[in-house]
Amino acid sequence: MTATKILLDESEMPRRWYNLVPDLPSPPPPVLHPGTLQPIGPDDLAPLFPMALIEQEVTTERYVDIPPEVLDVYRLWRPSPLFRAHRLEKALGTHDPPVAVRPDGARAHARAGGLRRGGAAVQGDR
Numbered sequence: 001m002t003a004t005k006i007l008l009d010e011s012e013m014p015r016r017w018y019n020l021v022p023d024l025p026s027p028p029p030p031v032l033h034p035g036t037l038q039p040i041g042p043d044d045l046a047p048l049f050p051m052a053l054i055e056q057e058v059t060t061e062r063y064v065d066i067p068p069e070v071l072d073v074y075r076l077w078r079p080s081p082l083f084r085a086h087r088l089e090k091a092l093g094t095h096d097p098p099v100a101v102r103p104d105g106a107r108a109h110a111r112a113g114g115l116r117r118g119g120a121a122v123q124g125d126r
Contacts, residue, residue, distance in 0.1 A: 006082040013074065016063040023062070 021027060030039035045054045056064050066074070 002084065002086065004084050004086060006084065008082065010075065013071075014066065015071065016065050017056075019059060019062055019064055022060055 032038065033040045033044055042051070042054050042058070045057075049057075052067065
């Protein structure tokens with residue numbers, strides 16, 4: 001049986017984030033400014049976020065280097081185990097890559113009943 005829980009050594013900790021936008025069939029629609037309902041630009045985001053973060057949000061590069069300062073913080077709690085979502089992979093008809101804990105700590109998985117395919121709810125991994 002394929003492993004579900006994968007433990008990485010600190011030396012195997014990701015050094016780059018994966019940006020899925022370049023792999024989409026078409027780019028997602030732009031985020032709209034709530035006041036003008038026009039696409040937002042860097043100037044709209046500048047009062048809220050540092051420019052480096054804005055650049056990460058709008059990049060079309062497939063991989064984004066994780067800043068060294070962020071890696072230092074990740075090392076405090078990382079690496080955390082990766083959990084492969086076998087049932088979700090089976091429901092989607094995929095097998096790679098494993099669904100896992102992302103570097104920012106968010107879990108990438110489907111909740112029970114949260115994923116629909118062919119009109120039927122698919123039981124997700126927890």
